Amino acid sequence: MNKLIGAGGQPHYGLFDGTPGLVNYRDFDFRSPMGRRLGALAKWRRFHQFQYFGLISDQLIGGCALANLSLAGIGFVYLFHPASGRMIERQFKLPLGMGTRFSQVPDEGVCELRQGRNLLRLENSPNPKEKRLLVELDDGTRIDACFSEDEPAFQPMSLxxxxxxxxxxxxxKVAGVTCRGEVRSALGDFDLQAIGAFAHHDWSAGYMRPETFWNWACLSGEAQGLRVGVNLSCGVNETSFTENCFWIDGELIKVDCVRFAFDRDRPLEQWLITSNDGQVELRFTGTGLHKERLNLCFIASNFKQIFGRFDGVLRPHDRAPVSIDGLWGFVEDQYVKW
Structure with a gap:
């Protein structure tokens, strides 16, 4: 598929074997709920795009996100050192996205945010299929991390x-891939390949609900000698199809709808995450969190990303169950008005 939006102005819907060459949102036949055609200004205002790159290992956990919300460009980055409990985190908010750029090509191009001597940059390369995160902060923190989807072969979730x-x-979405590169920061210097780091990645865009929420869970690591990744969500991407899935040695295994049971006032306590088809039964206990709260009337966000450990079992229908024993990962509890 070369373009996501077809000749009639409507998206191609469903689960895709590959990745669209271009998310050509300007060609969308965007209408009001009463059927009135909406113009270029409305298309610009309502289109939102974000990209996330996460790092997971026993020695270091990190995450970086960039978001284009039309009226604002937003970015954050953090690093967490499990052994000491120390954390570095920075947040950036740029009016009208000044100092940012976003490519609408999921497998190629650059998304970045610049503010002063701070740079958050996410690169997507087609040949070979690689994702790279580059962070340079004015306090000397530097992250240069990447992973490949070619070696070994990996099936991304695309829908x-x-x-x-x-x-x-x-x-x-991608999870359960090994990561290489380096991190230099006040938490220490790390060779990501040497510490056995894994990565996960999210590239999302579209005309999302003006007011929405979601819960999300993701883990990446090694279990029973297998490379394992999990991507589960509740609240978005569930109309006709779901994004829920896990990977075993790069093979994509789809999952039905999932339920998140947790105490919103105590997000570091246990979460129970189960799928309707019985393939997922996980418990998550938080160790730390990154949170943001923003209320500008026209844009609002109440965001918690909690990192911690997963236990439980994955039960693919066509192979033996895989036990999850203390693997690091993330959950999210997010409300957004945009």
Missing amino acids: CTPTAVNGWVYAR
């Missing part, structure tokens, strides 16, 4: 779902 009465969301 487009209808959203609300007049929108859609495209998402491409």
